[in-house]
Amino acid sequence: MERINRWRSHGGWQEVWRHDSAETGTPMEFSIFLPDGDGPMPVLWFLSGLTCSWANVTEKGEFRAACAEHGVILIAPDTSPRGDGVPDDPEGAYDFGLGAGFYVDATEQPWATNYRMRSYIETELPALVAAHFPVDMARQGITGHSMGGHGALTIGLRTPERFRSVSAIAPICAPSDCPWGRKALGQYLGPDRAAWADYDACRLIDAGARLPALKVDQGAADGFLETQLMPERLKAACDAASQPLELTMHEGYDHSYYFISSVLPAQIAWHAQYLNS
């Protein structure tokens, strides 16, 4: 593993690391913000959305002051494998392939060889992080935006024992039933919708998955709200299952990092209640 950059910021270090991934078969990069202080510290994972790498939230997320205040390490992985030989959408579309791994382990070729973001985020990267940084892996939270919100919800619901707190910002709530999700899951996993159930937050909740603490922030002026995100589906699934959900609609906010940076500090404070208790 190699550190490829670092900057002093908010009384800590913002770092970027590169390593070879056995899961994706490619070099992978992630960013990590390390507040000053004696570890081990709790860790909050931030999963990014379509078109993103670690850089988007690291440069535009405005999270470091909150992480420094609450003593929380924030890790931002990439959203897909990249590099020579990694297949991409044949038309270069932004919503599939590079930058759009959807946090699945693909089963269909040509995707299955490299697109193993579920195992990368659930298993390989946590082990690497635990071995190299002063993290307390008994105190983990997870959040993410849009496609990354879908990743945070589904990884959290599948492995609730790993996380004290799960949140999302403008997540794709019902990917089996929206265009982004149908396109990605259909190609990565094949046309049988039964194979998609593990990657759909609403279907996981319908099937009995539960979380101790769940928070979602959504912009009311988000152009993707009704067609792709559908938070009302998540609310209905949670209500039917008696799953507690703090869903907050924010008037006037869209899908951009102007919204993410407006709510991420408060999400970090919310996670810190669970991670520091």
Ligand SMILES: N[C@@H](CCC(=O)N[C@@H](CSC=O)C(=O)NCC(=O)O)C(=O)O
């Ligand atoms: N048509 C847009 C779509 C890309 C986009 O909006 N990406 C979002 C995530 S959408 C769901 O996962 C994003 O976070 N973009 C990065 C950023 O820095 O804003 C386009 O490609 O322009």
